[in-house]
Amino acid sequence: xxxxxxxxxxxxxxxxxxxxxxxxxxxxxxxxxxxxxxxxxxxxxxxxxxxxxxxxxxxxxxxxxxxxxxxxxxxxxxxxxxxxxxxxxxxxxxxxxxxxxxxxxxxxxxxxx
Amino acid sequence: xxxxxxxxxxxxxxxxxxxxxxxxxxxxxxxxxxxxxxxxxxxxxxxxxxxxxxxxxxxxxxxxxxxxxxxxxxxxxxxxxxxxxxxxxxxxxxxxxxxxxxxxxxxxxxxx
Numbered sequence: 569x570x571x572x573x574x575x576x577x578x579x580x581x582x583x584x585x586x587x588x589x590x591x592x593x594x595x596x597x598x599x600x601x602x603x604x605x606x607x608x609x610x611x612x613x614x615x616x617x618x619x620x621x622x623x624x625x626x627x628x629x630x631x632x633x634x635x636x637x638x639x640x641x642x643x644x645x646x647x648x649x650x651x652x653x654x655x656x657x658x659x660x661x662x663x664x665x666x667x668x669x670x671x672x673x674x675x676x677x678x679x680x681x
Numbered sequence: 682x683x684x685x686x687x688x689x690x691x692x693x694x695x696x697x698x699x700x701x702x703x704x705x706x707x708x709x710x711x712x713x714x715x716x717x718x719x720x721x722x723x724x725x726x727x728x729x730x731x732x733x734x735x736x737x738x739x740x741x742x743x744x745x746x747x748x749x750x751x752x753x754x755x756x757x758x759x760x761x762x763x764x765x766x767x768x769x770x771x772x773x774x775x776x777x778x779x780x781x782x783x784x785x786x787x788x789x790x791x792x793x
Contacts, residue, residue: 600780602780602781602782604784610786610787611685611771611784611785611786611787612724612771612784613784614781614782614783617780617781657723657724661780668714668726668729668739669726669780669782671723671724672723673721673722673723674723
């Protein structure tokens with residue numbers, strides 16, 4: 569099955585700086601890559617996703633890039649704010665598993681004011 | 682439109698007790714799944730369902746049962762609770778083909 573690795577496990581940045589979280593996947597058949605944000609005591613929330621036919625996608629201060637050849641994808645957050653502090657999860661899905669997602673272990677992002 | 686709802690929010694069980702965690706969705710999504718979240722382990726898939734009457738095992742299915750009699754509901758049953766099942770449980774619903782999944786707020790379970 570798919571194996572998703574996520575780095576770093578913790579990340580601290582100053583407010584206003586950028587944050588980058590990286591994930592790699594093992595199965596070249598994977599075609600959908602979502603990112604989730606989990607605030608303390610809440611369920612994961614889908615914040616952005618990218619499909620294998622696209623190299624980059626942006627939504628205001630967040631962006632995701634995908635390199636299919638290297639089998640890695642990244643989350644970029646610009647102009648970070650304290651409310652960006654949360655655990656972020658990447659995931660990968662391939663078309664053969666009918667919707668099953670494989671998750672990375674998460675990155676605890678802390679944004680200091 | 683409530684999305685995905687889970688009950689209860691918190692539960693304490695004694696070893697050997699059984700219980701059912703409830704999950705319901707009002708988005709008419711065919712795909713539903715249960716995950717457990719433990720510190721440092723991320724989200725691990727317990728069971729999933731691609732539609733009413735169809736379920737399959739995920740990564741950590743032992744000690745848990747599921748059924749899917751309707752599109753809306755996907756309960757998770759703990760047959761005989763063990764301390765190793767102390768965790769936070771999340772239910773999710775989404776589209777099988779597209780991949781988007783939406784999570785409920787979670788149930789925090791403690792087994793003593």
